[in-house]
Amino acid sequence: MLVTINLRVCCTGLLLPPRPGGEKQAGAAGRQVYCSRNMTIRKGSTRIMLEKVVLELEWEPAAAKTEELEEGLALYQVKLERGISEETLTGNGIVYITDRPDAVRERAGKDACILLFLTEGNRSGDWKDIPYAVESLEGLDGDFLEKVYQRHIGEPWEILETERLLVREMAEGDLEALYRIYDQADAGDFLDRLSADREEERAYMKSYIEKAYPFFGFGIWMLVEKECGRCVGRAGFCRREGFAYPELGFIVAKKEQRKGYCLEACTALLEYGFRELEFEGIQALVVEGNRASEEICRRLGGHLAENICWKGKNCLRFVWEAGQPLSSVDVMGARKL
Numbered sequence: 001m002l003v004t005i006n007l008r009v010c011c012t013g014l015l016l017p018p019r020p021g022g023e024k025q026a027g028a029a030g031r032q033v034y035c036s037r038n039m040t041i042r043k044g045s046t047r048i049m050l051e052k053v054v055l056e057l058e059w060e061p062a063a064a065k066t067e068e069l070e071e072g073l074a075l076y077q078v079k080l081e082r083g084i085s086e087e088t089l090t091g092n093g094i095v096y097i098t099d100r101p102d103a104v105r106e107r108a109g110k111d112a113c114i115l116l117f118l119t120e121g122n123r124s125g126d127w128k129d130i131p132y133a134v135e136s137l138e139g140l141d142g143d144f145l146e147k148v149y150q151r152h153i154g155e156p157w158e159i160l161e162t163e164r165l166l167v168r169e170m171a172e173g174d175l176e177a178l179y180r181i182y183d184q185a186d187a188g189d190f191l192d193r194l195s196a197d198r199e200e201e202r203a204y205m206k207s208y209i210e211k212a213y214p215f216f217g218f219g220i221w222m223l224v225e226k227e228c229g230r231c232v233g234r235a236g237f238c239r240r241e242g243f244a245y246p247e248l249g250f251i252v253a254k255k256e257q258r259k260g261y262c263l264e265a266c267t268a269l270l271e272y273g274f275r276e277l278e279f280e281g282i283q284a285l286v287v288e289g290n291r292a293s294e295e296i297c298r299r300l301g302g303h304l305a306e307n308i309c310w311k312g313k314n315c316l317r318f319v320w321e322a323g324q325p326l327s328s329v330d331v332m333g334a335r336k337l
């Protein structure tokens with residue numbers, strides 16, 4: 001699966017395998033860097049793993065573009081080196097930007113982390129084993145290349161940070177935390193429930209981490225309380241067949257409720273969805289009678305667009321449109337949600 005990047009993931013149309021008893025999700029597009037007026041910018045990770053970037057290009061980029069890349073990497077204390085040599089092959093945390101992947105692998109090994117540089121000469125090649133490609137050096141920086149490397153070694157991306165929460169991708173080690181969260185809370189109206197078979201759920205989680213996050217550029221993420229490092233819930237976006245807008249979903253463990261975590265996370269995620277993922281709209285489906293979820297959607301500024309019947313359930317469909325002012329929520333004071 002090759003994802004061409006021009007400052008954003010731009011593939012669409014993938015249908016993920018459904019979880020047992022669940023439904024398929026349609027594909028989507030998005031960027032990965034978050035910037036907000038009221039949330040902490042989360043560029044890269046607290047664990048800086050990228051050490052150097054090696055340019056191995058048959059096509060010669062403009063000198064100005066190379067200098068711009070070098071300056072951008074220097075902000076992250078990442079070195080830029082040109083061409084493969086014994087010196088550039090040493091060390092860990094290396095990303096190779098190349099238009100000749102096979103030549104790089106001959107020298108650096110088959111497990112080298114490669115960001116494919118697309119040209120007219122290699123565009124028709126079979127690069128299904130390389131997850132990302134670019135068509136220009138413009139806009140690349142240490143944050144983006146760090147994420148490419150993290151994806152290569154299977155490290156979860158940290159998406160954004162609020163005053164009390166870190167929002168990050170799932171990791172396979174989160175399995176028991178997920179069961180604890182779901183055992184203690186109503187799983188919500190349409191957020192998929194976990195399988196009773198832990199090994200089946202583990203296999204689904206592995207597939208989701210490997211396929212959904214890289215392709216879509218978003219998904220359902222973990223909510224981690226920063227002070228103690230405890231997973232308190234999940235929230236994020238998914239695509240539901242039959243609807244144009246991605247859907248906001250959330251769940252917080254029962255003993256962590258009434259602390260404002262859900263409202264705090266979803267406020268940040270709505271802003272992230274519009275500013276960085278460039279969604280035109282976001283929806284949430286709430287079963288009639290689920291007063292807590294309905295109140296959260298209203299507090300978040302959601303517009304009740306329609307009452308619909310979905311899978312035999314009467315539902316309220318809340319919608320947020322791009323460009324509308326997002327509700328100013330006192331998340332620290334919202335202790336009942």
